[in-house]
Amino acid sequence: MAIDSAVLVIGGGLAGLTSALAAARAGGDVRLVSAKQSTLRNASGLVDVLGYAPDGTGPLIDPFEAITSLPEGHPYRTVGVDAVREALALFDEVTDYCGGHTDRNALVPTHGGTVKPTARYPRGVAAGLASDDRDALLVGFESLLDFDAPLAADPLRAAGVPFGVRGVTVGFPGDLRADAKVTRYAKLLDVNDEVGANGRSRAARAALAAAVEPHLDGEPRVGFPAVLGDDRPGEVRRTLGEMLGVDVFEVPTGPPSLPGLRLEDALFAALDAAGASIETGNPVVDFEGEGRVEAVYVEKNGARIPYTADQYVLATGGLVGKGVESDREGVSEPVFDCHVPHPADRYDWFDEDAFGDHAFAGFGLRTDAQLRPLTAEGTVEFDNLRAAGAVLGGYDFPAEKSGSGVSLATGYAAGWAATQEAR
């Protein structure tokens, strides 16, 4: 007997989670299977909707307005701007993110010292926005290489931000190893253990505040790399803020990215609460069916277990998530072997410039209006298979700043439609 559900979502990233959540909220009997941790581990945890037009115009103030002028074939055009809004509403409901109070993009300082337009940001990032005109102090840690606060402050000034900004580097209290992982910093602050600093022992948060204090010069807000707690980020931020008498914010860093991991946890918790079945750790390796998916096979400890469903959602990610693969001969989708359009010559897959117009950035599946993948001839591959997220092609998310937004919107649309259609 196969393991059966009305809707089976393959892939546990932003798209798969949103898809399963939308389906479960719509009353569907949903199961999600996922091989590994998702791209969120690497991503900044910001949810961009659209920061720049495909021709580079931007930063865009209103991403929703700009969606309507995207080219045909862009996933946002397929699902429409209403689906984007509904997906964000669901997202706002289940996470502790900000940005929903306005249609306007926010400009978030990056760890590289630029600002980036985004539509939703973790609450811990809120006090750092570049349109806020209060002066800011950025604080980096001596052995945490991914955020060099003085180097981040200088280009922000060069970019003309409307506030004064300085960067300082302090030693992180305690005796963390020189190459300790960010999770070690976060845990220390979560638990608030006693650490040794300047010859005496005190709680980690107080010790950190004491290290920063002498550098403050009246700035009402202070930014840290995104290591302020894993389980209790709000509490860590608040205590530090109270001790210093300032607003505390995080600058997204990674990988590994704590904001991304926190978001993943929040979405899994919401999905669990919505009553979906969740299985992680094992990949879908094969399927059965022609014109219609009859079953997929999950590999567990070397055995192949069949899973059946009425409707399937493919949310296995793009080149990074392993939902799109390539070799010297071509580009393919490994689970269902859906068609992935790409130039025949692999030297046409990329541009000469590191930040040029790379064809590979747009590799992925093309779909019909219902997000069903299409063959090379333009016919539907399988009647009951939809695709969502980075496995879709036709958009260059790093250039547009649209990654998480597309995953949310298409995940939402695919999950909702799958439930409607399931018997």
Added chain:
Amino acid sequence: MGSSPHIVVVGGGSTGTGITRDLAMRGFDVTLVEQGNLTHGTTGRMHGLLHSGGRYAVSDRASARECIAENRVLREIAAHCVEMTGGLFVKRPEDGEAYFEGKLDGCRACDIPASVISGEEARAMEPHLARDVEKAITVPDGAVDPFRLVVANAADARDRGARIETHSTVTDLLVEAGEVVGVEVEHEAGPGERVHGVEGGREEIRADHVVNATGAWAGRIGAMAGVDIEVRPSKGVMTVMNVRQVDTVLNRCRPKGDADVIVPHETTVILGTTDEEVDDPEDYPEEQWEVDAVIDTLASLVPMLRDARTIRSFWGVRPLYEPPDVGSDAPTDITRDFFLLDHAERDGLPGLTSIVGGKFTTYRLMAERVADHVCGRFGVDADCRTADVPLPGSEDFSVLRDYMDEFGLRSPVGRRSVERLGSRADDVLDVDGPNPTVCECEAVTRAEIRDAIEGSGSDLNAVRIRTRASMGNCQGGFCCHRMASELHGTYDEPVVREAWDELLAERWKGQRHALWGRQLSQAMLNYALHATTQNRDRDPADAGPVDYAAFDDGPTRAGGPAGADVAADGGQNGN
């Protein structure tokens, strides 16, 4: 040194830096001029094989003898640049028996230690070797790091009073009364080490003698004084794999041809190579077929290479030279020997000597010949000591201690750092403050990066070749910004940003030839890190002004500080 003759050496490859060190050791006043980084030319784009001579033992025994002699010397004087991997000449069923026997005889005739092992024995050494490999000859091939070796030569020369000018191009030879009396140099960033954004300038450097050690470019320098030097540049590709599939140098045992060597190098193996004559050593096509050819051909020795991950490919041009009367058709036929051209005797132009052809492995010998020649020209009586005096970093390499505790480094990181730094490890790694790992793929710590910055200014590509930072699997995806951070403090932000962009561009260049499979996925990840997380592709400091007031300034700006908003923290507070 005021009264000693002043020699200008043009070319900062292995040959030029080797010559500079040798001349400095013999008491000359020397200036080295290089248009790019040290190793900018062929030396930075070669296969990294420390030849045993086995490769030339059939066709060119004079070269083979030189190779084995120099191989022995470099193991001593440059221990921290050499890894004695050992090498095999591997015979497949379709490779001729007579050639195999000839190779063995040749090695023995040239004093190259060689013995025959069976296919099984070879596979016991290298488990991924093809099942149908019949037998092999063992030889003392090794792997050599050209960057480290050249930097050590330059550093030692500088310690002995030489002036080293990188990013300085020789634009003309100064000729007066039929004699070369110096060079005209265009500095990219003023004399001394390179700093981005510093005004360059012209300089006339007068000299008692000029040595042209510009390899594939030698003809151009010659032309500046109207002499003909018939270099025949020939390009070759090298493809870098992401792991060490083999630990021994593998050579295909057949007459010299394309794609017949695999060299283990640090964490990678490098496949090579092709041999195609080109017109211009700086501008030649880098072609897809070459990459496919090395992978497909060498997969017959190590089948798993066919589907393995490559991280980048690069090309180099051989500075082949052939005396005017030979006229070989194919570049594979041109001798690998080196030639010292005494232009006084050859062209009636005193003041200039050129050195062309040769190999990396024999760089020291080439330098010795040139220095002997210059000594003869000035009547200086000084013996060559470069075969005996170790390079900085290799002086006391036998005393490997437990650096892990000593420098607070985790063990694999500590071991790699010490291997790279050799006897300089103490000086470089003994720093105040934490010493985190900047480049995880290659295990390069902050202290090594800072040491390299001290030696090379704001040029992150020079830091890269000195340390190997950003040269591993992720090709700089995770560490370019960290390397840039280390510049900050010494250099201003605009300098840092320019150096950073330049490093990103350089890293991208070689990866383009490896963009499929997992490396394409890596490229997408890097692109996302740099363009999405960092928004470097649309840096607002480079683009036009931003209307900050038009954007969201936060949810609670009106109501109060966002960080203190207790209720909004949801369940994440945990208590």
